[in-house]
Amino acid sequence: MPFIPHTEEDVAEMLASIGAKSIDELFDEIPADLKTGKLTQVPPGLSEMEISRLMYERAQQDGFYLSFIGAGAYEHHIPAAVWQITTRGEFYSSYTPYQAEASQGTLQLLYEYQTMMASLTGMDVSNASLYDGASALAEAALMAVRQHRTSRRILVPQTVHPVYRNVMRTIVRNQAIEVVEVPYDPATGQVAIDTLDQFAQEEFAALIIPQPNFFGVLEQVDALTDWAHDKQSLAVAVVNPVSLAMLKPPGEWGRRGADIAVGEGQPLGIPLSSGGPYFGFMTCKQELVRQMPGRIIGRTTDLEGKEGFALTLQAREQHIRRSKATSNICTNQGLMVTAATIYMSLLGPEGLYRVAAHSHANTVALIEQLEKLPGVKKAFHSPFFHEAALQLSVPADKVLNRLKAQGVLGGVLLENHYPDLKNTLLVCATETKTAEDLDKYTEVLRQALAASA
Amino acid sequence: MLIFEHSRKNRRNYSQAPATRPAKNNIPDNLKRKSTLLLPEVSEMDTVRHYTRLSQKNFSIDTEFYPLGSCTMKYNPRACNSLAMLPQFLSRHPLAPEDTGQGFLACMYELQEILKDVTGMAAVSLTSMAGAQGELIGITMIRAYHEAHGDTERTEIIIPDAAHGTNPATAVMCGYKVIEIPTNRDGDVDMDALKAAVGPKTAGLMLTNPSTLGVFEKKVAEMSRIVHAAGGLLYYDGANLNAVLGKVKPGDMGFDVIHMNLHKTFSTPHGGGGPGAAPVGVGERLLPYLPVPIVAHEQGVYRWLTEKDRPQTIGRLSAHMGNAGVLLRAYIYVRLLGAEGMHRISEYATLNANYLMAELRKLGFEIAYPNRRASHEFIVTMKEIKDRTGVTAMNLAKRLLDKGFHAPTTYFPLLVPECLLIEPAETESKETLDRFVAAMKEILDEIATQPDMVKAAPHDMPLRKIDDVKAARELDLVWDPAG
């Protein structure tokens, strides 16, 4: 029996101990008319060899592409050690560290993770992770409303990832929290302070500030943070963790720094994997720590004064506080954080800087090359990190299909989320791309444009 | 020792990151990072050693019996991991065109179909990333349903007091008031209290069945009728689905929506606390509101259904499609087991639980619901032992660690004093269960002869009892290099 070790003799002895005649008898408390559970759509079992063959075939069907897609999930090199250690059974098959003495490995790792994330974002404290970047933003909005007390409105620029905005609305709407969107400046692809000033007379619990924003563009984060603080709103940063090796961290934005920083942790050693599992990170100022959702690890000692680690501030959480918890969240994304912590350890500050700087430099180089092609221009004239929007003179969906036929995934269409941005591609080249890759993209795009013209 | 304490300035791993700093840098000066970044500077070997050593300080399914009640800590087959980590699956970008992911999407579609069969529901969305998020989706859909029917006076969600804390927390996150109803002496929901609680304000009922008390809610069909008659909907918390897999289907019990924890019933890894995955199934009533994306199979092609296909959807809950890699593992697991193997899960999980309950009862442990069958888990209460000797459930839990067993869930559910919620799972052999029973007997003897020793446990772990009061009073959440 797959994954069931019982011999017939075992079963007989166990039933005798229970005093039951059959396993079926153990289900005698279930009313007979409810016993309709027989599975009819599940195929017969496969051996490991058979399922391996099936999965190899399906993987092969999907194949490999030279991808220039970013838009919230980024291809970076992941050192071999990261997942070899992460998938050790002791990390892979343990659970939430409720029994601290039997979970010091996971607990210490999470404390190290919290330290790394706090430094990366320039904030005081970090939790042990949330589900993903989008849901982390929703949790930050709820946290800001709890902290602010008087306003139940959140101001969100349209330069924030469109799906993050969708997820945030889905989650906060239930609590009668209003999400107000701020349009972007079509020339710069940024939120303009002038535009924000239209909202100056209204009260908001928080302003969300993306850096880089969904277009890859760098926002004027100091001015935005101060604008929020000047009107007693919280400043909530949504950031790419790899970019923070190069970019000013949220804790240093403006006069006082952002209050909460969240983002998608995937770039830190997590494979793209069709969208998950990733992890969301959340860091904040010390004074907000009790409003933070999710697990938090503290360093302490044991009875004999030896250093040790434990879940702390648990009274915020659902298993104790029930209906008055800061959030319903129970698990974090422990295994993903394990990978991210090992990734950051292997790269160190200089390694992470180089990953960020090469991703930036590659995208700058690619955009310079592509801009020279006839019918291609940058959509926005602003500095960017490792992603940029390019406007084409021909139907972009057809161009993407031609690129795909050459084995190149050329980016994502912005029109689906931004109807004004017709025939505009969002393009990203991380450190994984070589000069030859950039040349290949340039060449196939040249051909595709010529064919589409 | 922390990884930071292994750090030496300018030590680097030369193979894992780009070899140089690039020449091009167009970042404006006022947006550049000037402060130092506190990441360790350690060699690859030091990193590997450090985290390998840390892993060895964990108990895990791969190393110990882990009867953590309500968590279904069963063996995680290795093939599920290695096949989900095939390089094509790992490298696939979530926004890559659908025609470059037909192999992956086929797995997702088939998983949806299998989960529909398992739950008896009309449709399934795979997007939810954890049980608590599944609950959030379910209650948000119930809200959307009532709103779509102009039924805005329904402000209450009814929840039995035995429920997981996530249930009331979720209801409140969705803007509802929680009406808690009590449990009777046999562990069933108090039907009179339920009848008194339902009314025109009832938006829905959240029920876990088998309940967290380790028993099957016998009057579930009647509960379903009562709540539906009052205009409310029924939410099934599938945390304990392992106990009834292939026996009952929540859809047949009258439920409108269910989440199932794949990291429990479908053996995806718990990973030290996530990632989970908790697909949500719905009946016809809630079908229009199901969150996107959902995989469709049309003319031989798989594609994602989005807001365009599903205008009444409650929206999205993750940036992409949820925890795809976890879903792949669950898919592989189901295909390995097949229909027959899936039926066996609940049978052997129930056999193991009832055997362990019988053996512990023979040793003199008090069973909280002695007149009931165990589902896949059961509760021992230490109240009498504590009153007599001062030894608590937590003391016993820590002593079990000394003996090489992970502790059962302690102090949950909250309504049974000094409780241990024990769930052995179907993948454990009789010998392992017998060793656990022997350890419990030893501890019982120790409580009689040297209770203070038991109270001071653990003794043989890398650390003695952790001072969690200090952890909460003197918050130290981030390492400070200045000490």
Next chain:
Amino acid sequence: MSVPVELKYTESHEWVRLEADGGVTVGITQHAQELLGDMVFVQLPDVGRTLAQREDCAVVESVKAASDIYAPLGGEVIAVNSEVETSPEKINEDCYTAWLFKLKPANAGEIDGLLDASGYQKLLDSEAH
């Protein structure tokens, strides 16, 4: 179990002392303190806030539990004990000295509806069974 006779009590385990100036001082009882265990955090209402009787207005937290504190009487918060905010363990040391907040009752008559020491003792006895 210590139940001082000079105090009044609520069914949610707060004690109440009527002061000479007409104000009332509020804390949690020995029973509540023992049930919660080692206190790690206390959150008190803002001074000046007006509370309705039985409104939840403060939280005491131990490692394993958190408990809401309800206003025994309606009225305005006129003082809070910042000492228990910085050293919550004071509540474990002496819960009848480590008060939480003081109220100026809106309706002094409400105090007559609270339990006296013997009534509270009866409540404890009944909860024990």
